[in-house]
Amino acid sequence: MIEDKKDLINIIQNNFEELSKGQKLIAKYIISHYDKAAFMTAARIGEVVGVSESTVVRFANVLGYSGYPNLQKALQELIKNKLTTVQRLSMSDDYSNRHIGLKKVLKKDMENIRDTIDNIDLDMFEEVVSSILKAKRVYILGLRSSNALAAYLGFYLGVMLDDVKVVSLGISDIFEQLLRVTEDDVVIGISYPRYSKKTLDALRYVKDQGCKVIGITDSQVSPITSIADYTLFAKSNMVLFVDSLVAPMSLLNTLIIAIGMQVKNEIAEYFKELENIWEEYNIYDGKDKK
Template sequence: MDNNNLDLMRTIQLKFPRLSKGQKLIAEYILKHYDKAAFMTAAKLGSSVGVSESTVVRFANELDYAGYPELQKALQELIKNKLTTVQRIELSNDFISQDNALKGVLKSDIENIRATLEKINYSAFENSVDSIVNAKKIYIVGLRSSTALADFLGFYLNLILDNVKIVSYGMSDIFEQMLNLSQDDCVIGIGFPRYAMRTVEVLTFAKSRNADVIAITDSVLSPLAARADYTLIAESNMASFVDSLVAPLSVINALIIAVGLRTKDKISQTFNDLEGIWQEYQIYSYKNKEDNKF
């Protein structure tokens, strides 16, 4: 089926007259409640409209999908950037209860990492590492919930390379912080639904300056990916008001380690110097002052 998921609703409407009675019930439910259907299993969706799980699978086939998971993915792509926080809270109440919150969230995060491992472009990853290592200056932008990811990436890259700037809201405008951006630089944009408009604008600005652009985002259909030279896909699906950042953080960990391995001679000296500073100024608490290895 066409990857343009914006046509999904129209496809359902066009095929509606030829659907069986049970399939029409599914179609009507999706057209009215697609935000909830996107996070339902085939069995749950069937139960909600009073049909069997196999009828739901046949409905997906009727829309030219190989199976229900492909239809579900298309629905999620369609809605994930449109859900308000209030709608996400309602969804989390439907699918994650208080007594299974821990297990439900952990299982979801495991699936996100598994999906990321399958989807990520290894060539894009290696090219991203090359771009970071060779850049004159590296700018990192991640706003809203992605701020924590940007800070984490910036903290470690700065220890390794010492030419990293985290771009964020502050005393000066974001674009003022990137005034000297050039084609010799690299910009890393981090963003997940709902995508922060300012992050998208920063990447557009970076492209106008011919800088290398790396996007860490959830889909090739993401507005960040559309402006990137290299896109690292990390799943962030979560039927909740809280963004799942476990898989993105795992990708960022891999990026930091890969950059470190490329510059291991330099970072060995850097961390040797830092250990001396940390010990002298008691940066960390040690159980035994005579043993500073822990």
């Protein structure tokens, strides 16, 4: 089977002369309307082009895919960073029915988590945990929608580890915040489509300083994989203008718990002190002290 990383458009063009008449119609449609085709079912493409669903399936087979879903997945992987928010929004017709849309979104989140579980590299995960625990200082960088993930991870790692810094846009430029990185530090870069160029530039900078880089992203196609020493993948596929961060958040929870189990004795006293402070100052809702 062919690899997802190859340019699907080039594959179609290289095989064009070998296609049947109906398959050539499919090929022309995908080349001209790849942004729409990537999110259409085989039946829908067949309907638009004027061929049967089985012809679309055979088209995928001719290109080297075991079925249409794998061809569709490869196309989505390659184009999702190119789609603008307006293009994504234009593909939202299937979600106009609130009940259908609700189920489709929830099912997509479930698929993302299932895909993440099936493809997690356990050895890589252990390497990431070990690198974070050994680091003198941990920097966490995630911009745009990934900023929420970076803040969440930073909050919990900050509770468990001595020196954690979340790098974010503000008064100081991100390069200024990363100016003192050393080879003893680790920078965790979180990057999801559409991949922030500033995140990638910052990670290249710290890598040049000899700093270890941990990437958290969606797939092997992500540009962060060529920069990071270790990379963890969590799927974020979503058809609409909102990227699903459910699987990435679940991966971060797993990472936090794994680190917490390694330092639970050290942080036990810390949590006891926090509980006393929370109780004294009524931080959480509960019964009034008497």
